[in-house]
Amino acid sequence: MPASPEIAALVGDIDFDPEALHARYLAERDKRLRADAAEQYIEVKAEFSHYVDDPYVEPGFTREPVFDHVEFAIIGGGFGGLLMGARLREAGFKDLRVVESGGDFGGTWYWNRYPGAMCDVESYCYLPLLEELGYMPRHKYAFAPEILEHSRNIARHYRLYDKALMQTGVTEMRWDEAARHWIISTDRGDRFTADFVAMANGPLSRPKLPGIPGINKFKAHTFHTSRWDYAYTGGDSYGNLENLKDKRVGIIGTGATAIQCIPHLGAAAKQLYVFQRTPSSIDVRNNGETDAAWYASLEPGWQARRQANFNILVAGGEQEEDLVHDGWTDIYRKLTGAAVKEASRKLGRRLTGAERAEMLELADYVKMNQVRARVDQIVKNPATAAALKPWYRQFCKRPCFHDEYLATYNRPNVTLVDTDGHGVERLTDTAVVAGGRAYEVDCLIFATGFEVGTSYTRRAGYDIVGRGGVTLSEHWADGLRTLHGLTTHGFPNCFFLGFTQTAITISVPQALDEQARHVVHMVRATAERGCTVLEPTVEGEGAYVDEIHRLARLGSRFYAECTPGYYNGEGASGSRGGFFSDMYGEGPLKFFQKLEAWRADGALDGLALT
Numbered sequence: 170m171p172a173s174p175e176i177a178a179l180v181g182d183i184d185f186d187p188e189a190l191h192a193r194y195l196a197e198r199d200k201r202l203r204a205d206a207a208e209q210y211i212e213v214k215a216e217f218s219h220y221v222d223d224p225y226v227e228p229g230f231t232r233e234p235v236f237d238h239v240e241f242a243i244i245g246g247g248f249g250g251l252l253m254g255a256r257l258r259e260a261g262f263k264d265l266r267v268v269e270s271g272g273d274f275g276g277t278w279y280w281n282r283y284p285g286a287m288c289d290v291e292s293y294c295y296l297p298l299l300e301e302l303g304y305m306p307r308h309k310y311a312f313a314p315e316i317l318e319h320s321r322n323i324a325r326h327y328r329l330y331d332k333a334l335m336q337t338g339v340t341e342m343r344w345d346e347a348a349r350h351w352i353i354s355t356d357r358g359d360r361f362t363a364d365f366v367a368m369a370n371g372p373l374s375r376p377k378l379p380g381i382p383g384i385n386k387f388k389a390h391t392f393h394t395s396r397w398d399y400a401y402t403g404g405d406s407y408g409n410l411e412n413l414k415d416k417r418v419g420i421i422g423t424g425a426t427a428i429q430c431i432p433h434l435g436a437a438a439k440q441l442y443v444f445q446r447t448p449s450s451i452d453v454r455n456n457g458e459t460d461a462a463w464y465a466s467l468e469p470g471w472q473a474r475r476q477a478n479f480n481i482l483v484a485g486g487e488q489e490e491d492l493v494h495d496g497w498t499d500i501y502r503k504l505t506g507a508a509v510k511e512a513s514r515k516l517g518r519r520l521t522g523a524e525r526a527e528m529l530e531l532a533d534y535v536k537m538n539q540v541r542a543r544v545d546q547i548v549k550n551p552a553t554a555a556a557l558k559p560w561y562r563q564f565c566k567r568p569c570f571h572d573e574y575l576a577t578y579n580r581p582n583v584t585l586v587d588t589d590g591h592g593v594e595r596l597t598d599t600a601v602v603a604g605g606r607a608y609e610v611d612c613l614i615f616a617t618g619f620e621v622g623t624s625y626t627r628r629a630g631y632d633i634v635g636r637g638g639v640t641l642s643e644h645w646a647d648g649l650r651t652l653h654g655l656t657t658h659g660f661p662n663c664f665f666l667g668f669t670q671t672a673i674t675i676s677v678p679q680a681l682d683e684q685a686r687h688v689v690h691m692v693r694a695t696a697e698r699g700c701t702v703l704e705p706t707v708e709g710e711g712a713y714v715d716e717i718h719r720l721a722r723l724g725s726r727f728y729a730e731c732t733p734g735y736y737n738g739e740g741a742s743g744s745r746g747g748f749f750s751d752m753y754g755e756g757p758l759k760f761f762q763k764l765e766a767w768r769a770d771g772a773l774d775g776l777a778l779t
Contacts, residue, residue: 176524179512180531190534197560198732198740201447201590206733206741210617211378213393216385220376220393220615223336224400225282226272230336234358239332240264242353242363244339246329247276249369249666249681251320252297254329256685260693266332266363267324268339268355274329275320276371278313280395283426284408284433286313287456289570290676291493293472294479297678300472302326305464309495310456313406334359342366343634344661349702349779351662364701367688368633369666369681375630379421379617383596390612394426395619401612402437410437417609418442419601421593422616423449425567428574430616435577442608443578443585444601446592447566447732450540450559452496454570476679482507483675484758496570497675503532504563533562547575556587565731618735635660649751652705652713652775653764655684656691661704661779664688670717672753672760680757687764691776700778709775720754 177183203209213221241262243250246269254265271279278286288295292311296319299305304322307315324330334355341354350362376393378384392398399405403412410433418438420427423445435441478492485505491498502508509525520528541558548554557575559566577583586603593603600607633641636659644650644659651657654671655664666684674680695703705713733740753760767774 173524173527175516176528177531179515179528180535183531183535185534185538187531187534191530194561194732195730197590198730201733202740203733205380206739207735209380209739211380211384213376213378217378220378220396222396223270223272224392224396224398225279226336230272232357234355235334235361236359238350238362239266240363241266241365241367242351242361243267243367243369244342245269245276245369245371246271246274246320246324246333246335247278247369247371248297248320248678249371249685250274250276250367251323251327251329252678252682252685253367253369253666253688255298255301255323255327256682256689258327258329260689264332265329266334266361267329268334268337268353270336270338272336273317273321274324275317278316278320281426282313282317282406283394283397283430284402284404284406284410285429286406286426287311287429288316289425289454290497291479291495292316293459294476294493295676295678297682298323298326300469305459308456308458310454338630340631341634342631342663344636344663346636349661365662365664365692367664367666367685371667376615376619377617378615379592381421381593381596386598387596387613388598389610391615393615393617394422394430404433404437408433408436410434413437413439413612415439416611418612418614419444419608419610420614420616421601422618423447424616424618425449425569426618427616428569428571430614432571432573432577434614435580435583439582441580441583442601442610443583444593444603445556445585445587446590447734448557448559449566449569450537450563451557451574452500452540452543452568452570454496454572456572476676479676480674480679480757484756486758496568500536500563500568503536504529508532530562536563537561544575547579549579553578553585556585561732562727562730565728565736566734567736633660633663635663648714649717650710650714652709653687653767654753655688656703656705656776658705658707658710661702663704664691668752670713670751670753672755672757674757683761683764687768690768691773694771694773695776695778698778702779703776705775706777713775717751717753721751 211217241257243253243265246267250267251274254267257265273279287310291309292306296306296311296316302322304319338356339353340356343352345352350364351366352360352362354360376395390401401412402410404410414437416438417440418434419442420431420434421444423443428449428451431443475492478488481488482491482498483501485501485507487507487510509520509528512528513519544554544557548557578585586608588603593601595602597607600609601613639659641660644657649670651670654669666681671680671684691703728737731737
């Protein structure tokens with residue numbers, strides 16, 4: 170129905186037809202729907218296993234296997250593992266071991282070294298433990314090499330290299346009920362035991378590939394962006410890909426990774442073909458160097474205050490001042506609860522549920538019209554500009570920010586191959602076929618994302634065997650089952666950090682820190698009661714799962730109308746099965762408050778201690 174005048178007046182100038190725009194969004198979604206949904210992607214194993222090999226270490230690494238015992242094993246050396254280790258050290262734990270498949274700490278920042286890689290959340294909030302290490306990032310949005318080095322500094326500061334096993338993949342974890350500890354086996358022949366295990370193997374390190382016909386027969390050079398081949402391209406994370414000056418390069422994907430590396434590819438390659446299925450929303454980044462005088466003026470506790478301010482604003486809350494003041498906080502001030510509260514003040518009454526939904530939808534349309542108008546302002550070719558415009562709601566995909574991406578399409582050597590939502594048709598020996606035309610390339614780069622939204626054990630690469638021989642994949646066969654997203658019944662002393670029925674934040678390390686602190690509290694509280702084993706009760710787990718499902722239904726219509734992506738399970742069934750389907754639906758603020766209240770209560774409700 171047409172926008173009501175009263176609600177439209179709250180949003181501003183509605184110089185478009187909301188009904189027509191909504192219909193356009195649905196039509197763009199429909200042309201991208203596929204029967205195979207998330208199954209369209211190939212797991213990187215067997216003939217595709219080389220896509221997951223580590224290009225950043227010298228081949229031939231060997232060491233003697235270990236057969237010992239540790240108090241706490243942490244699987245994964247990214248920010249989740251680093252924060253888990255840091256908070257354990259601060260709590261007095263001495264006997265820790267980190268197991269990491271890469272050659273060093275860093276997680277996603279170890280693997281993702283593609284040219285132009287940087288954080289898309291302000292680094293003063295995003296990089297954890299800045300005050301603890303006395304460090305200030307060089308830019309408002311730090312580049313990948315600096316983030317990787319900060320990760321290593323965290324590991325050094327908290328002595329996490331002690332007993333660490335690098336270039337080591339876990340092959341099995343098995344609970345020993347008699348001994349009350351975990352037996353951990355690895356691909357290096359290790360078989361050690363641990364009283365507690367924290368799973369911090371995040372989803373943004375294991376690549377996935379599109380199941381394009383002919384991909385297993387393609388003979389030109391290929392690699393995934395998370396395993397960038399600098400031996401082939403030349404240059405480094407800052408660009409200067411001099412080896413591509415006589416190369417025809419193709420890249421499949423236009424998501425958050427692609428928008429950062431495409432400007433460097435366009436500047437270096439003889440010819441660049443960008444194969445696009447769905448364009449990203451690209452807003453202003455406006456990066457800059459850190460102001461030394463501002464840094465000198467900061468008082469102790471500055472990072473925690475800044476992180477809290479940012480998290481409240483991007484969760485739709487209100488703050489007297491926006492300390493970060495960037496694209497993220499601008500979007501959320503206009504498109505979430507903060508905007509609704511401001512509208513209520515203007516009206517002098519509370520908005521009804523229908524009015525709230527209408528106002529936020531109109532505000533979203535206005536914001537995305539601004540994003541599309543920016544494309545016209547920058548891209549000179551009208552046809553290319555039209556193809557680069559995103560036709561979906563702002564939060565259907567992760568918003569992107571970049572100042573050079575769109576301008577790259579003004580280069581004469583850069584061609585956008587828009588597939589009108591259908592994707593690449595097939596690969597021949599040396600060409601990419603799209604829209605019935607073959608594009609010969611010397612090199613094809615896959616910017617096709619990671620194992621996000623697939624099963625937990627597929628992302629991990631192994632199963633976990635709990636009490637009675639039950640595997641985690643069996644226990645979670647009908648969906649995730651946890652208490653607070655961090656523990657699950659039948660798998661004692663095992664914790665999950667990341668996106669397992671927790672709450673999503675724009676700045677993921679902040680969420681990981683909250684989770685790590687909660688795990689430490691549970692372990693210490695268990696010890697204070699003279700116990701050594703903890704796990705959720707069936708009732709505690711069931712009650713939390715019911716709450717997750719009840720809250721998840723609130724956003725199902727929004728994601729059902731979104732263009733396909735990992736947020737909604739590639740459009741298979743709305744929000745169910747997508748990235749947000751098992752997240753805490755009331756948002757991060759309520760989730761963190763829930764955890765805090767649980768800790769303050771002291772009863773450890775929902776846990777069984779032995």
